[in-house]
Amino acid sequence: MPAAVTGRPAAGGRRPEAWRRPQAVAGALVALAWLLIAAAAPLLAPYDPLAQELPRLAEPGPGHWFGTDQLGRDILSRVLYGARVSIPLTLLLVALSVLIGGFLGGVAGYFGRWADEVIMRFADLVFAFPTIILAMVVAAALGASLTNAVLAVLVVAWASYARVGRGLVLAVREREFVLSGRLLGFSVWRSLRVDVLPNVVGPILVLATLDMGTALLLLSGLSFLGLGAKPPSAEWGAMVASGMEVFDSWWVATFPGLAILTVVLAFNFLGDTLRDALDPRTARAVKERAL
Numbered sequence: 001m002p003a004a005v006t007g008r009p010a011a012g013g014r015r016p017e018a019w020r021r022p023q024a025v026a027g028a029l030v031a032l033a034w035l036l037i038a039a040a041a042p043l044l045a046p047y048d049p050l051a052q053e054l055p056r057l058a059e060p061g062p063g064h065w066f067g068t069d070q071l072g073r074d075i076l077s078r079v080l081y082g083a084r085v086s087i088p089l090t091l092l093l094v095a096l097s098v099l100i101g102g103f104l105g106g107v108a109g110y111f112g113r114w115a116d117e118v119i120m121r122f123a124d125l126v127f128a129f130p131t132i133i134l135a136m137v138v139a140a141a142l143g144a145s146l147t148n149a150v151l152a153v154l155v156v157a158w159a160s161y162a163r164v165g166r167g168l169v170l171a172v173r174e175r176e177f178v179l180s181g182r183l184l185g186f187s188v189w190r191s192l193r194v195d196v197l198p199n200v201v202g203p204i205l206v207l208a209t210l211d212m213g214t215a216l217l218l219l220s221g222l223s224f225l226g227l228g229a230k231p232p233s234a235e236w237g238a239m240v241a242s243g244m245e246v247f248d249s250w251w252v253a254t255f256p257g258l259a260i261l262t263v264v265l266a267f268n269f270l271g272d273t274l275r276d277a278l279d280p281r282t283a284r285a286v287k288e289r290a291l
Helices: 016-020 023-043 073-112 114-128 131-142 146-172 176-183 188-224 236-246 251-278 280-290
Strands: none
Touching: 023 236, 023 251, 073 114, 073 146, 073 188, 114 146, 114 280, 131 146, 131 188, 146 188, 176 251, 188 236, 188 251, 236 251, 236 280
16 A cells, blocks of 8 residues: 555655764764673773772873772773663663653543543653653652662653644544555554554654663762762762762763763764654655765
8 A cells, every 4th residue: 555545654754864874873882882881881991890909099000091080990890880780771761751751642532532541641740840850859768779760850851742643643533544554444553553654663763762862861960969879889860979079180070971981972962863764754864974
């Protein structure tokens, strides 16, 4: 069936030009590198990240490339192990936000009426507060831990997916191919899964990729404020906070901060590239820049 009837993109509609840009290549390489580091941290780390048997506040140099902190722990080892904490939790958080927010937004947009009112009023309630303030309140109420920090960020993150999902479903549900499926006897859930979902997953995926950096910053921010990871856990936000206690020893906070920066930039680059690749309105501009 033609793509114009089904609403699905044609096979020739792929736009690889966006992925050839230096920004896209750099983002993909850095993100892949950090994922590999998170998986292989025990093999890469030169020291035990929790061991306190090294010289305290040793400057970066041979033997301790990132230096040591005020407790005599190797910062390079802690940064590598921190990837095993921060990156998986960020991926889990974004995945849960997409599932919960996307599902609620799809229900609100497809069924409308009372379901739309109830779900969107809850979303408006979340948007009424600054994101970091609401996350801090929830984390403080639940107690300081990484699990509670993830739950706190999830409370504030799902609403954006619900709103975007609702708008996309509203734009699709009255299209001819959706109405035709319903007239043919498709159930509501089959219509959502077969006709609606393929047409809304692209923008949701772009938003999720861009939100990876935001989620990491929120998790690290809560740990920085003492509402996330507890000592002696090797978590990037907590490591930056410990570095503030010895501000003259710049390396203690700089290297975990750079780790956060590179991951955020990598996923922002990937999100921008994915948006350009999936959005037909920017495809021509992307192609012109690639030539």
